[in-house]
Amino acid sequence: MSSTTYALSGSTAVITFNSPPVNGMSYELRSSILADFDKATADPAVSAIVMIGSEKVFSGGADIKEFGSPKAFAEPNLPTLIGILENSKKPLIAAIGGTCMGGGLELALSAHFRIATATAQIALPEVKLGLLPGAGGTQRLPRLIGVEYATNLIAKGDPVPAGLFQGTPLFDEVVQGDLLVAALAFAEKVVTEKRPLKRVRDTRIKYPNHELFLNWAKTMVKGMAGPFPAPIKCIEAVSAAVTSKSFEEGMKFERDAFAQLMMTSESRALRHLFMAERAASKIADIPDDTPTRKIERVGVIGAGTMGGGIAMNFLNAGIAVTILEMKQEALDKGIGIIRKNYEGTLKKGKLTQDKFDKRMGLLTGTLDYANLASCDLVIEAVFEDMGVKQQVFSKLDEVCKPGCILASNTSTLDLNKVAEFTKRPEDVVGLHFFSPANVMKLLEIVRGAKTSKEVMATVMQIGKKIKKICVVSGVCDGFIGNRMVDHYGRMAGSLLDEGATPWQVDKALEKFGMVMGIFRMSDLAGGDIGWHIRKRRYIEAPEVKYSGFADKLCELGRFGQKTGKGYYLYQEGRRDAIPDPEVEKMLEDYRKEKGIVPRKISDEEIVERCIFALINEGARIVEEGIAARASDIDMVYLTGYGFPMHRGGPMLYADEVGLYTVARRMQSFADATGDKFWEPAKLIVERAAAGKQLTGK
Numbered sequence: 001m002s003s004t005t006y007a008l009s010g011s012t013a014v015i016t017f018n019s020p021p022v023n024g025m026s027y028e029l030r031s032s033i034l035a036d037f038d039k040a041t042a043d044p045a046v047s048a049i050v051m052i053g054s055e056k057v058f059s060g061g062a063d064i065k066e067f068g069s070p071k072a073f074a075e076p077n078l079p080t081l082i083g084i085l086e087n088s089k090k091p092l093i094a095a096i097g098g099t100c101m102g103g104g105l106e107l108a109l110s111a112h113f114r115i116a117t118a119t120a121q122i123a124l125p126e127v128k129l130g131l132l133p134g135a136g137g138t139q140r141l142p143r144l145i146g147v148e149y150a151t152n153l154i155a156k157g158d159p160v161p162a163g164l165f166q167g168t169p170l171f172d173e174v175v176q177g178d179l180l181v182a183a184l185a186f187a188e189k190v191v192t193e194k195r196p197l198k199r200v201r202d203t204r205i206k207y208p209n210h211e212l213f214l215n216w217a218k219t220m221v222k223g224m225a226g227p228f229p230a231p232i233k234c235i236e237a238v239s240a241a242v243t244s245k246s247f248e249e250g251m252k253f254e255r256d257a258f259a260q261l262m263m264t265s266e267s268r269a270l271r272h273l274f275m276a277e278r279a280a281s282k283i284a285d286i287p288d289d290t291p292t293r294k295i296e297r298v299g300v301i302g303a304g305t306m307g308g309g310i311a312m313n314f315l316n317a318g319i320a321v322t323i324l325e326m327k328q329e330a331l332d333k334g335i336g337i338i339r340k341n342y343e344g345t346l347k348k349g350k351l352t353q354d355k356f357d358k359r360m361g362l363l364t365g366t367l368d369y370a371n372l373a374s375c376d377l378v379i380e381a382v383f384e385d386m387g388v389k390q391q392v393f394s395k396l397d398e399v400c401k402p403g404c405i406l407a408s409n410t411s412t413l414d415l416n417k418v419a420e421f422t423k424r425p426e427d428v429v430g431l432h433f434f435s436p437a438n439v440m441k442l443l444e445i446v447r448g449a450k451t452s453k454e455v456m457a458t459v460m461q462i463g464k465k466i467k468k469i470c471v472v473s474g475v476c477d478g479f480i481g482n483r484m485v486d487h488y489g490r491m492a493g494s495l496l497d498e499g500a501t502p503w504q505v506d507k508a509l510e511k512f513g514m515v516m517g518i519f520r521m522s523d524l525a526g527g528d529i530g531w532h533i534r535k536r537r538y539i540e541a542p543e544v545k546y547s548g549f550a551d552k553l554c555e556l557g558r559f560g561q562k563t564g565k566g567y568y569l570y571q572e573g574r575r576d577a578i579p580d581p582e583v584e585k586m587l588e589d590y591r592k593e594k595g596i597v598p599r600k601i602s603d604e605e606i607v608e609r610c611i612f613a614l615i616n617e618g619a620r621i622v623e624e625g626i627a628a629r630a631s632d633i634d635m636v637y638l639t640g641y642g643f644p645m646h647r648g649g650p651m652l653y654a655d656e657v658g659l660y661t662v663a664r665r666m667q668s669f670a671d672a673t674g675d676k677f678w679e680p681a682k683l684i685v686e687r688a689a690a691g692k693q694l695t696g697k
Contacts, residue, residue: 107135133254304330309437331367611653
């Protein structure tokens with residue numbers, strides 16, 4: 001099946017891209033465009049050629065299915081195709097509607113003329129994958145819109161409306177109405193008026209004091225780019241467009257820079273994230289056409305920090321919410337906080353008064369379970385205790401209508417047991433939001449043993465609607481994220497036992513790139529929460545060994561930020577974590593009590609012990625089928641736990657270090673500590689022996 005359609009309209013040949021969903025510049029589409037172009041060129045009856053996509057998309061750029069495959073570079077590759085098209089002897093017009101990004105925009109720059117609808121979205125987003133445009137975008141775009149606009153577009157990668165460039169050489173016309181009709185009329189005008197054919201590459205760049213601007217841009221970008229090299233390379237490539245002696249010389253700089261960036265670990269991490277996010281949305285045994293249920297009203301049980309944040313997600317998406325509390329005072333406080341959050345956004349100009357009124361108008365408070373009867377989805381956000389969950393789900397089973405989805409926000413408890421509290425286990429699912437729930441992107445969707453496919457398809461769909469990145473987990477203690485963080489915290493605790501301080505551990509992890517060290521994270525979440533979970537695990541899994549120091553802090557009421565003391569000290573009204581000499585003294589006494597002689601621990605060992613703990617438990621989670629794929633583990637840690645994006649998640653990081661090396665270090669930890677946890681996961685050993693990766697096939 002051809003990826004284009006070819007038609008004649010009078011003396012104009014129309015090449016329509018037909019490669020859904022986004023007309024990605026695949027080998028098939030490139031080949032089809034070239035075949036149609038050759039056909040039009042060879043036909044003496046054709047006087048002009050129009051390239052056009054669908055109403056919604058001209059082209060979304062590179063075909064993600066070809067990432068990393070030989071097809072991406074097979075001839076005609078994109079630079080080759082662009083070179084052929086721009087040398088056309090017949091007028092070539094690109095008609096742009098909808099989305100035009102990356103390689104799609106670079107293809108449009110090969111045309112002699114371009115027209116677009118004002119609302120068409122254009123972008124060169126390669127920087128978001130740790131790359132720069134590799135088919136002439138950095139060399140051609142500055143010639144059409146100037147150095148400043150081009151630098152912003154290329155170094156940021158954000159889409160902008162085509163109407164912004166009306167009157168510039170980028171677009172010969174910005175049109176309204178039917179794009180094809182406008183394109184055919186424009187083609188006729190070009191032919192009738194015998195307009196000269198303009199190759200973008202032949203246009204001179206006129207920008208006085210470009211060095212001053214580009215040096216300033218470099219300084220600004222350095223501060224924002226962090227560990228990512230691509231934004232600086234983008235600016236250097238634009239600079240090459242201005243300073244090179246010829247277009248070919250500038251193109252060589254772009255090609256070389258693109259090749260260099262392709263080899264960086266940072267680009268590999270961003271490309272992995274891009275693919276992982278798409279993979280996470282697919283559930284192998286649930287087809288895309290699985291029926292879904294209508295979600296028009298959502299119930300939330302609990303108006304505390306978590307419940308209020310959950311409610312805001314749905315209000316933001318225009319979905320009515322009924323929020324339930326046991327006491328009027330708690331309900332009023334919860335609704336008041338939601339209102340205050342929206343008022344803050346309103347004052348900053350990020351929310352209109354109309355939207356504020358609509359969102360608050362969709363919110364209803366209640367003290368009566370009976371008022372949840374009309375809800376299509378109910379999410380509980382109550383205390384993490386199985387007895388409390390039983391009371392809630394037994395009541396929901398009584399009052400909720402047939403077909404209502406009953407969801408638990410539990411972060412660790414057995415969802416299958418929760419489902420047994422109802423007569424409809426097929427309608428029970430886990431929706432584990434991360435705090436603050438209205439900000440954090442991750443949503444762990446926990447699939448129970450009896451959760452129906454229809455329910456799973458529905459919650460995946462609604463997760464997307466409320467703009468969450470959804471990752472499916474099977475049922476186990478802690479699911480994906482918290483099961484792993486338990487061992488991460490255990491290893492950090494053992495480092496304290498052996499001689500480290502909380503601030504040394506945190507600084508080492510933050511230097512590695514973690515948004516927050518493990519002990520600062522514990523203080524933020526509340527030490528009492530971890531203490532409650534540990535006490536349950538002491539009974540259920542006595543073979544798992546924890547440092548006792550965290551319990552000692554909790555016994556003194558040092559629960560972190562909420563009490564002003566935890567691993568750190570906190571001043572009222574501030575969140576700065578201040579190292580506490582009292583904690584250091586407590587550690588010294590604790591070690592003496594346990595007969596431990598402290599030793600000096602390097603930052604390298606801290607990072608290895610903590611991060612390799614995530615890797616080992618993550619590999620076991622994949623082995624057991626709790627996570628469908630290693631990249632799902634990475635999505636959880638990148639979007640929910642502050643793992644450094646430039647490292648691509650713990651599983652990709654293991655591949656970067658090398659599984660053979662990772663396995664050997666784990667074995668050395670096992671030998672040194674006697675902790676059976678450090679026996680390398682079977683998946684790591686097998687993949688290392690086969691020369692494979694965790695994130696590969």
